Amino acid sequence: MSNEPISLQAALKTFDELWSPRIVARINDYDVRVTKVAGDYVWHVHENTDEFFLVIDGELGIGLRDGEPGEERDVILPAGSAFVVPKGVYHKPFSDGGASIVVIEPAGQPTTGDRHEDIPDHIRTHTGLELT
Numbered sequence: 001m002s003n004e005p006i007s008l009q010a011a012l013k014t015f016d017e018l019w020s021p022r023i024v025a026r027i028n029d030y031d032v033r034v035t036k037v038a039g040d041y042v043w044h045v046h047e048n049t050d051e052f053f054l055v056i057d058g059e060l061g062i063g064l065r066d067g068e069p070g071e072e073r074d075v076i077l078p079a080g081s082a083f084v085v086p087k088g089v090y091h092k093p094f095s096d097g098g099a100s101i102v103v104i105e106p107a108g109q110p111t112t113g114d115r116h117e118d119i120p121d122h123i124r125t126h127t128g129l130e131l132t
Protein backbone atom coordinates (compact mmCIF):
# COMPACT_ATOMS: atom_id res chain seq x y z
CA MET A 1 0.00 0.00 0.00
CA SER A 2 1.40 3.38 -0.98
CA ASN A 3 2.07 6.33 1.33
CA GLU A 4 1.92 8.62 -1.69
CA PRO A 5 -1.18 10.15 -3.29
CA ILE A 6 -3.17 7.68 -5.36
CA SER A 7 -4.35 8.51 -8.87
CA LEU A 8 -7.53 6.55 -9.42
CA GLN A 9 -7.27 7.15 -13.16
CA ALA A 10 -3.72 5.77 -13.16
CA ALA A 11 -4.86 2.75 -11.13
CA LEU A 12 -7.67 2.13 -13.62
CA LYS A 13 -5.18 2.15 -16.49
CA THR A 14 -3.29 -0.82 -15.01
CA PHE A 15 -6.00 -3.37 -15.88
CA ASP A 16 -8.82 -4.09 -18.32
CA GLU A 17 -10.68 -6.94 -16.62
CA LEU A 18 -14.32 -6.13 -15.85
CA TRP A 19 -15.98 -6.67 -12.47
CA SER A 20 -12.57 -7.39 -10.93
CA PRO A 21 -11.67 -4.76 -8.32
CA ARG A 22 -8.17 -3.55 -7.46
CA ILE A 23 -7.40 -2.38 -3.94
CA VAL A 24 -6.08 1.19 -3.97
CA ALA A 25 -6.21 1.99 -0.24
CA ARG A 26 -7.12 0.61 3.17
CA ILE A 27 -8.94 2.54 5.89
CA ASN A 28 -8.79 0.66 9.19
CA ASP A 29 -10.43 -2.66 8.30
CA TYR A 30 -11.93 -1.43 5.03
CA ASP A 31 -10.65 -1.70 1.48
CA VAL A 32 -11.10 1.00 -1.12
CA ARG A 33 -11.35 -0.76 -4.47
CA VAL A 34 -11.58 0.56 -8.03
CA THR A 35 -13.41 -1.47 -10.64
CA LYS A 36 -14.34 -1.30 -14.28
CA VAL A 37 -17.82 -2.55 -15.04
CA ALA A 38 -20.00 -3.13 -18.11
CA GLY A 39 -23.07 -5.25 -18.70
CA ASP A 40 -24.73 -7.14 -15.87
CA TYR A 41 -23.28 -8.39 -12.62
CA VAL A 42 -25.00 -11.09 -10.54
CA TRP A 43 -27.62 -10.79 -7.83
CA HIS A 44 -25.85 -11.24 -4.49
CA VAL A 45 -26.04 -10.24 -0.84
CA HIS A 46 -23.55 -9.24 1.85
CA GLU A 47 -25.16 -10.49 5.03
CA ASN A 48 -22.99 -8.59 7.50
CA THR A 49 -21.87 -5.39 5.84
CA ASP A 50 -23.08 -2.36 3.93
CA GLU A 51 -21.36 -1.65 0.60
CA PHE A 52 -20.45 1.86 -0.60
CA PHE A 53 -20.40 2.74 -4.31
CA LEU A 54 -19.02 5.91 -5.95
CA VAL A 55 -19.13 6.39 -9.71
CA ILE A 56 -16.03 7.99 -11.25
CA ASP A 57 -16.85 7.72 -14.98
CA GLY A 58 -19.90 6.51 -16.85
CA GLU A 59 -23.18 5.51 -15.26
CA LEU A 60 -23.89 2.65 -12.85
CA GLY A 61 -27.25 1.08 -12.15
CA ILE A 62 -27.92 -1.07 -9.11
CA GLY A 63 -30.89 -3.40 -8.97
CA LEU A 64 -32.21 -3.70 -5.41
CA ARG A 65 -34.55 -6.08 -3.66
CA ASP A 66 -35.24 -3.83 -0.70
CA GLY A 67 -39.01 -3.52 -0.87
CA GLU A 68 -41.87 -5.96 -0.59
CA PRO A 69 -41.04 -9.61 -1.30
CA GLY A 70 -40.80 -10.16 -5.05
CA GLU A 71 -40.32 -6.48 -5.83
CA GLU A 72 -37.20 -5.04 -7.47
CA ARG A 73 -36.16 -1.48 -8.24
CA ASP A 74 -33.16 0.16 -9.90
CA VAL A 75 -31.16 3.13 -8.69
CA ILE A 76 -29.18 4.98 -11.39
CA LEU A 77 -25.91 6.64 -10.44
CA PRO A 78 -24.34 9.10 -12.90
CA ALA A 79 -20.65 10.00 -12.51
CA GLY A 80 -20.06 11.72 -9.21
CA SER A 81 -22.89 9.92 -7.43
CA ALA A 82 -22.59 7.66 -4.40
CA PHE A 83 -24.91 5.05 -2.93
CA VAL A 84 -24.82 2.63 -0.01
CA VAL A 85 -26.38 -0.82 -0.34
CA PRO A 86 -27.39 -1.83 3.19
CA LYS A 87 -26.30 -5.16 4.55
CA GLY A 88 -28.72 -7.97 3.88
CA VAL A 89 -30.13 -6.38 0.70
CA TYR A 90 -29.82 -8.37 -2.53
CA HIS A 91 -28.36 -6.19 -5.28
CA LYS A 92 -27.18 -6.45 -8.88
CA PRO A 93 -24.92 -3.75 -10.32
CA PHE A 94 -25.15 -3.14 -14.07
CA SER A 95 -23.91 -0.64 -16.61
CA ASP A 96 -25.15 -0.57 -20.18
CA GLY A 97 -22.47 1.88 -21.35
CA GLY A 98 -19.69 0.92 -18.95
CA ALA A 99 -18.43 2.70 -15.84
CA SER A 100 -15.49 3.05 -13.50
CA ILE A 101 -16.40 2.92 -9.84
CA VAL A 102 -15.01 2.97 -6.31
CA VAL A 103 -16.33 0.41 -3.84
CA ILE A 104 -15.63 0.54 -0.11
CA GLU A 105 -16.31 -2.48 2.07
CA PRO A 106 -14.56 -4.53 4.75
CA ALA A 107 -11.30 -6.16 3.69
CA GLY A 108 -11.78 -9.81 2.78
CA GLN A 109 -15.36 -9.32 1.62
CA PRO A 110 -15.91 -11.49 -1.49
CA THR A 111 -17.04 -9.60 -4.58
CA THR A 112 -20.04 -11.87 -5.03
CA GLY A 113 -21.11 -11.62 -1.40
CA ASP A 114 -22.14 -14.39 0.96
CA ARG A 115 -24.86 -15.73 -1.33
CA HIS A 116 -25.39 -15.20 -5.05
CA GLU A 117 -27.12 -16.53 -8.11
CA ASP A 118 -25.16 -18.71 -10.54
CA ILE A 119 -21.95 -16.96 -11.59
CA PRO A 120 -21.35 -16.68 -15.35
CA ASP A 121 -17.91 -17.32 -16.85
CA HIS A 122 -17.02 -13.64 -17.25
CA ILE A 123 -17.25 -12.98 -13.51
CA ARG A 124 -14.58 -14.06 -11.04
CA THR A 125 -15.11 -14.10 -7.30
CA HIS A 126 -12.25 -12.72 -5.21
CA THR A 127 -11.64 -10.27 -2.39
CA GLY A 128 -9.92 -7.55 -4.41
CA LEU A 129 -6.56 -7.78 -6.17
CA GLU A 130 -3.46 -5.81 -5.33
CA LEU A 131 -2.46 -3.11 -7.76
CA THR A 132 0.51 -4.07 -9.90
Ligand code: NI
Pocket: 044, 046, 051, 091, 111, 112, 113
Ligand atom coordinates in the same frame (compact mmCIF):
# COMPACT_ATOMS: atom_id res chain seq x y z
NI1 NI B 1 -22.17 -6.32 -3.49
